[in-house]
Amino acid sequence: MSKKPQDGGRRLRPVDLARGHGLSTQAIRNYEAAGILPGAERTPHGYRTYTPLHAQALRAFLALVPGHGHRTATLIMQSVNRGTTEDALRLIDESHAQLLDDRRTLQAVERALHDLHPVPQERGDTFVGPLARRLGIRPATLRTWERAGLIQPRRDPRTGYRVYGAADVRDALLVHQLRRGGYLLEQIAPLIVQVRSAGGVAPLESMLRDWRSRLSARSRAMLAGAAALDAYLGCRPYDSGRGQAE
Incomplete structure (x- = not known):
């Protein structure tokens, strides 16, 4: 009743x-x-x-x-x-x-971005083999990331080889760090888009501070x-x- x-x-x-x-x-x-x-x-x-x-x-x-x-x-x-x-x-x-899961995600992204700071500024370009050795991965992994839109190397017009500039190296390093953190490629893609639209990692620091403030x-x-x-x-x-x- x-x-x-x-x-x-x-x-x-x-x-x-x-x-x-x-x-x-x-x-x-x-x-x-x-x-x-x-x-x-x-x-x-x-x-x-x-x-x-x-x-x-x-x-x-x-x-x-x-x-x-x-x-x-x-x-x-x-x-x-x-x-x-x-x-x-x-x-x-x-x-x-x-x-709690959102906090862990933020921490993983902050760690990954910290490892990329400052943004690579070496002169010249690199190719798939040297970049794969630098990351300790197979060249095929870089090509998988490229098909997923996570890195966008240009092609040498004479040889057709993939050429990775400083921004491409930055993106590959970020993908590598997040993959090591257990993130799937489809989870990483939105962050890479934000890095590119911001013109690099440094402008994202204010975004991360805002993210942290919103969680608090x-x-x-x-x-x-x-x-x-x-x-x-x-x-x-x-x-x-x-x-x-x-």
Whole structure:
């Protein structure tokens, strides 16, 4: 049998919930319809009435969005409101696992780029054999990378041999480092495009700083979201996940 949420003795209108967060009353109704908020009671005239519990649910959802994204935050709140808190906790764990994986990816890219700094500026060109020996790989591997679009050597017009300039050597070194880190060719390709469009590795340092800052902000947002969700769980008069733990 379903239970009504405790209201703390107060009744709130949709506008009361919306006003403090810069939302429209329609947004509040949409959140309720989506299961982000518990179901509202109705007055005899059919008007929705909310409670402090609904206000806490709204705060929790809005706090979850920056760290987990709108879709996952919605799924978390839906799980809590239907009493399957374990599902909500699993979704949170998955977001943290994804964040950790993103941090590891950033670290691998930073290590690879660090090994390439400064960008090779040797005079003259090199050919497939010397470059393969420099990297400790087979010439066939360089040709595989070329077919994948990761390196783009030009052809000598007289001999038809592949000729690798400084930028090609840079790209090959970067691919080699990322391959050693376990990355697939299709995962490496977008980074190589960024290196080329930036004109080298050095301009990407600001991109990496921004990437690192965004990960830190997301981590802090997850902490804030967890605190708000915990506060909401503490306000709920019933919770299947909490009951199982006791």
